[in-house]
Amino acid sequence: MNAYHQLVEHTKNITHFEHLSAICGWDQAAMMPAGGAEARAQAMAALQVHIHQLMNQPQLTEWFAQAEQAPLSAEQQAVLREMKRQWQQATVLPESLVQAQSIAGARCEHAWRQQKQDNDWAGFAANWEEVVKLSREEAQIRAAATGKTPYDAMLDLYEPGASTQALDSLFDDVKSWLPTLIDRVLEKQSHESVLLPRGNYPSETQKSLGLAVMKQLQFDFDHGRLDESTHPFCGGVPTDVRITTRYSETEFVQSLMGIVHETGHARYEQGLPKAYAGTPAGEARSMGIHESQSLFFEMQIGRNPLFINHLADLASQYFNAHNDPVFAKANLQKLYSRVSKDFIRVDADELTYPAHVILRYEIERDLINGVIEFRDVPELWDHKMQNYLGLSTQGNYRQGCMQDIHWTDGSFGYFPSYTLGAMYAAQFMAAMKKTIDVDGVIHSGDLTPIFTWLADNIWCQGSLLTTDELVKQATGETLNAEHFKAHLEKRYL
Amino acid sequence: MNAYHQLVEHTKNITHFEHLSAICGWDQAAMMPAGGAEARAQAMAALQVHIHQLMNQPQLTEWFAQAEQAPLSAEQQAVLREMKRQWQQATVLPESLVQAQSIAGARCEHAWRQQKQDNDWAGFAANWEEVVKLSREEAQIRAAATGKTPYDAMLDLYEPGASTQALDSLFDDVKSWLPTLIDRVLEKQSHESVLLPRGNYPSETQKSLGLAVMKQLQFDFDHGRLDESTHPFCGGVPTDVRITTRYSETEFVQSLMGIVHETGHARYEQGLPKAYAGTPAGEARSMGIHESQSLFFEMQIGRNPLFINHLADLASQYFNAHNDPVFAKANLQKLYSRVSKDFIRVDADELTYPAHVILRYEIERDLINGVIEFRDVPELWDHKMQNYLGLSTQGNYRQGCMQDIHWTDGSFGYFPSYTLGAMYAAQFMAAMKKTIDVDGVIHSGDLTPIFTWLADNIWCQGSLLTTDELVKQATGETLNAEHFKAHLEKRYL
Ligand SMILES: [Zn+2]
Ligand SMILES: [Zn+2]
Numbered sequence: 013m014n015a016y017h018q019l020v021e022h023t024k025n026i027t028h029f030e031h032l033s034a035i036c037g038w039d040q041a042a043m044m045p046a047g048g049a050e051a052r053a054q055a056m057a058a059l060q061v062h063i064h065q066l067m068n069q070p071q072l073t074e075w076f077a078q079a080e081q082a083p084l085s086a087e088q089q090a091v092l093r094e095m096k097r098q099w100q101q102a103t104v105l106p107e108s109l110v111q112a113q114s115i116a117g118a119r120c121e122h123a124w125r126q127q128k129q130d131n132d133w134a135g136f137a138a139n140w141e142e143v144v145k146l147s148r149e150e151a152q153i154r155a156a157a158t159g160k161t162p163y164d165a166m167l168d169l170y171e172p173g174a175s176t177q178a179l180d181s182l183f184d185d186v187k188s189w190l191p192t193l194i195d196r197v198l199e200k201q202s203h204e205s206v207l208l209p210r211g212n213y214p215s216e217t218q219k220s221l222g223l224a225v226m227k228q229l230q231f232d233f234d235h236g237r238l239d240e241s242t243h244p245f246c247g248g249v250p251t252d253v254r255i256t257t258r259y260s261e262t263e264f265v266q267s268l269m270g271i272v273h274e275t276g277h278a279r280y281e282q283g284l285p286k287a288y289a290g291t292p293a294g295e296a297r298s299m300g301i302h303e304s305q306s307l308f309f310e311m312q313i314g315r316n317p318l319f320i321n322h323l324a325d326l327a328s329q330y331f332n333a334h335n336d337p338v339f340a341k342a343n344l345q346k347l348y349s350r351v352s353k354d355f356i357r358v359d360a361d362e363l364t365y366p367a368h369v370i371l372r373y374e375i376e377r378d379l380i381n382g383v384i385e386f387r388d389v390p391e392l393w394d395h396k397m398q399n400y401l402g403l404s405t406q407g408n409y410r411q412g413c414m415q416d417i418h419w420t421d422g423s424f425g426y427f428p429s430y431t432l433g434a435m436y437a438a439q440f441m442a443a444m445k446k447t448i449d450v451d452g453v454i455h456s457g458d459l460t461p462i463f464t465w466l467a468d469n470i471w472c473q474g475s476l477l478t479t480d481e482l483v484k485q486a487t488g489e490t491l492n493a494e495h496f497k498a499h500l501e502k503r504y505l
Numbered sequence: 506m507n508a509y510h511q512l513v514e515h516t517k518n519i520t521h522f523e524h525l526s527a528i529c530g531w532d533q534a535a536m537m538p539a540g541g542a543e544a545r546a547q548a549m550a551a552l553q554v555h556i557h558q559l560m561n562q563p564q565l566t567e568w569f570a571q572a573e574q575a576p577l578s579a580e581q582q583a584v585l586r587e588m589k590r591q592w593q594q595a596t597v598l599p600e601s602l603v604q605a606q607s608i609a610g611a612r613c614e615h616a617w618r619q620q621k622q623d624n625d626w627a628g629f630a631a632n633w634e635e636v637v638k639l640s641r642e643e644a645q646i647r648a649a650a651t652g653k654t655p656y657d658a659m660l661d662l663y664e665p666g667a668s669t670q671a672l673d674s675l676f677d678d679v680k681s682w683l684p685t686l687i688d689r690v691l692e693k694q695s696h697e698s699v700l701l702p703r704g705n706y707p708s709e710t711q712k713s714l715g716l717a718v719m720k721q722l723q724f725d726f727d728h729g730r731l732d733e734s735t736h737p738f739c740g741g742v743p744t745d746v747r748i749t750t751r752y753s754e755t756e757f758v759q760s761l762m763g764i765v766h767e768t769g770h771a772r773y774e775q776g777l778p779k780a781y782a783g784t785p786a787g788e789a790r791s792m793g794i795h796e797s798q799s800l801f802f803e804m805q806i807g808r809n810p811l812f813i814n815h816l817a818d819l820a821s822q823y824f825n826a827h828n829d830p831v832f833a834k835a836n837l838q839k840l841y842s843r844v845s846k847d848f849i850r851v852d853a854d855e856l857t858y859p860a861h862v863i864l865r866y867e868i869e870r871d872l873i874n875g876v877i878e879f880r881d882v883p884e885l886w887d888h889k890m891q892n893y894l895g896l897s898t899q900g901n902y903r904q905g906c907m908q909d910i911h912w913t914d915g916s917f918g919y920f921p922s923y924t925l926g927a928m929y930a931a932q933f934m935a936a937m938k939k940t941i942d943v944d945g946v947i948h949s950g951d952l953t954p955i956f957t958w959l960a961d962n963i964w965c966q967g968s969l970l971t972t973d974e975l976v977k978q979a980t981g982e983t984l985n986a987e988h989f990k991a992h993l994e995k996r997y998l
Binding site: 025028029031032035036039043044045046047048050051052054055056057058059062232233234235236237248249251252289 | 518521522524525528529532536537538539540541543544545547548549550551552555725726727728729730741742743744745782
């Protein structure tokens with residue numbers, strides 16, 4: 013076996029342990045009783061140490077050196093490039109730091125679930141200080157190894173190729189037109205009336221409806237399932253994708269669209285190239301591209317008025333509400349395009365969402381670069397929230413800086429992916445429309461042509477191309493935020 | 506860190522990986538969609554290889570030698586004894602044999618699932634011959650290492666301290682009175698009439714009822730949960746115990762008592778000594794003692810007429826069936842004490858169960874010791890089945906020697922634990938009655954005194970004592986099957 017194949021076999025072995033980590037992580041969020049947390053955190057930490065040790069086997073250095081000299085096909089070169097990137101990212105941190113982060117993150121995240129409900133910033137900060145401290149150590153080590161700034165080195169984990177420079181320029185542009193656009197849309201919508209869902213929508217019925225929508229979106233139930241968790245996510249492995257949602261029995265629209273969103277993530281995973289399973293080339297390209305697929309499902313398909321018509325039919329059928337004006341097509345269309353300035357990112361509409369992301373981006377960028385301290389975050393949050401959305405979060409931590417899970421376990425650098433994803437999704441739709449009558453396809457109810465385009469251009473590419481190459485091959489150009497702006501103006505003005 | 510503490514830390518690390526294996530194993534049985542099976546099997550195999558490698562680290566030999574010379578407390582000596590036993594059992598087999606067994610066992614078990622349905626003994630025997638051959642090799646290697654007979658060396662894996670000599674004498678005694686007792690009970694019950702559950706008992710309602718019974722049995726829901734699987738089991742880890750059941754919507758009595766049984770396993774796990782968590786001393790004493798706890802819950806509590814009265818109240822409440830004679834206390838008491846001679850062990854009642862176990866014990870003992878050959882098994886099965894239960898299995902392999910999964914992958918030596926567990930349970934109850942008014946406690950509905958006795962005498966002992974020491978300390982004598990006989994006669998005559 014030559015060095016390249018030894019690397020591939022070694023990487024596949026690591027993937028087996030990441031598989032177990034993904035399933036046990038899903039279990040932690042969706043199944044595990046609270047009393048299991050401490051022992052699970054220790055077991056997961058031991059697993060992370062083992063994965064770290066596998067990544068740090070001394071022979072890998074030699075194998076990479078040999079493989080880079082060997083004659084390889086273009087695909088093999090892509091596999092090698094991604095294996096090396098992951099190897100470098102994984103091996104640069106000392107084992108003691110990896111283990112400390114895993115334990116501190118699990119503890120902080122677990123306690124946060126209650127502290128958030130209690131608006132307990134002091135309790136949270138006591139755990140979070142350690143998480144931030146360890147993440148800064150991580151960022152500095154990564155920065156030293158790559159010649160990037162600390163925050164750019166963290167960004168690279170989620171969005172290879174992204175940089176503060178590019179994001180600052182992208183987001184500054186958004187900040188130049190978004191607040192005005194939001195106000196114009198709010199003014200326009202202030203003249204419309206919408207009926208809100210009121211009443212009792214049992215979780216069981218919502219789940220049945222969600223499963224029906226997943227079926228229409230061609231989710232593969234032989235390779236995945238739907239469950240519940242506090243914070244909806246898409247986990248598991250490509251052969252067994254676990255998506256979750258959260259039901260509120262007083263309304264059904266949020267959970268329903270949440271399921272559409274997670275189904276987008278899931279179909280990307282289910283559509284990844286099986287020939288490269290177990291290697292990084294068989295994995296999702298980046299968090300931004302991952303989010304582009306969920307947001308394609310949610311924003312480009314799910315909130316298209318013609319798709320909402322299908323949702324209205326299904327929902328009124330499942331809730332036996334054919335004569336309920338809440339379920340009327342026009343009303344649901346309005347419900348699914350309402351804009352409001354509000355506190356919670358995960359509940360935010362498409363239009364205000366970038367403001368939530370830019371706020372977090374600016375704070376975490378400065379936090380990781382050491383420009384601000386963890387205790388400054390609530391005040392900065394309040395300040396930016398006032399500026400971007402005109403809302404005060406003073407003393408309101410649960411709806412402010414304690415609302416998201418990401419920071420609780422040190423996932424700094426992740427937030428920009430949401431808005432990058434929204435931009436990529438709009439760009440993919442613009443390109444798709446050159447060859448597909450998208451509205452006609454959505455109206456028909458059989459979305460196969462749309463999924464075939466996504467499968468061919470995005471899903472089955474895995475990480476064989478860089479993000480820029482992927483986007484250029486699929487759309488003819490690299491990221492161009494004009495498609496996003498045009499999409500928002502067309503939908504909301 | 507001295508050698509003893511190095512061993513403890515190493516063992517705790519192994520336990521972390523066994524934790525992940527337990528959770529992913531539970532997921533495989535209770536949650537995983539079929540399409541996830543192949544990748545999961547590979548991931549689980551990689552995990553087993555890792556655990557095997559951890560057990561085979563060369564420094565362990567030296568650490569054990571050093572630790573055995575060190576001054577240790579009595580508890581530390583118990584921990585060391587159990588760590589060494591597990592280490593020797595895990596490392597004595599050559600890797601080539603372990604691998605051959607894994608392949609042959611998986612092949613035989615997989616094919617058996619269909620062959621059993623097809624009553625295909627010839628097809629099964631073709632695979633099983635290899636499994637038996639490899640298990641005999643295993644038994645001989647274990648025998649050479651321990652100075653035991655081959656079958657005793659296999660028994661030791663599940664029931665440390667058990668021996669053919671002791672089991673022969675125990676089971677010969679049972680055989681001397683059991684067939685007569687069964688016939689007397691059948692004669693007595695032939696005059697009774699019982700109403701069978703007929704109708705529609707929704708799984709959701711059965712689950713709610715099961716949860717209510719688990720609550721009465723003081724299952725700790727902060728450290729465990731109830732789910733569904735084809736084959737009910739108790740899995741997970743002591744801090745997070747996962748029990749499963751299987752619902753049939755045409756009746757509810759089996760699943761309900763199945764939940765009582767698994768709750769017994771679960772409470773043993775939940776009650777294991779936390780001070781020894783992660784070491785073998787913090788684990789269950791043996792398969793027989795584990796089964797003694799599930800059978801204590803099922804046979805000594807669950808089928809006590811006074812407990813069945815509570816079940817009748819709860820069940821008629823959950824199914825809103827207060828006037829249904831099926832749910833009458835006297836009828837449920839009869840339902841839960843019906844005896845019949847039948848083919849299938851897992852469906853057998855308390856009274857005939859030992860006959861099923863003794864038959865299997867005698868066959869696997871002689872098979873592993875080389876006294877009989879694999880091809881002799883169907884005839885021997887038929888012969889013993891005729892003798893013990895008066896049933897012929899000639900040509901009926903699916904309800905005969907092909908009914909159980911245990912032998913398909915070479916788990917020889919496990920079966921005696923079931924009946925040892927029933928005997929220990931009866932003995933524990935006899936001892937408990939010396940200080941506790943058990944019937945009064947059960948009648949009251951607050952079972953706390955019973956659980957306190959079990960927690961103090963069994964659960965919190967973990968594996969600190971040998972089985973004989975544990976039983977003698979709890980009951981004043983080592984295993985005495987007279988308690989079992991007296992229990993059966995009192996209940997059924
Ligand atoms: Zn998403
Ligand atoms: Zn059992």
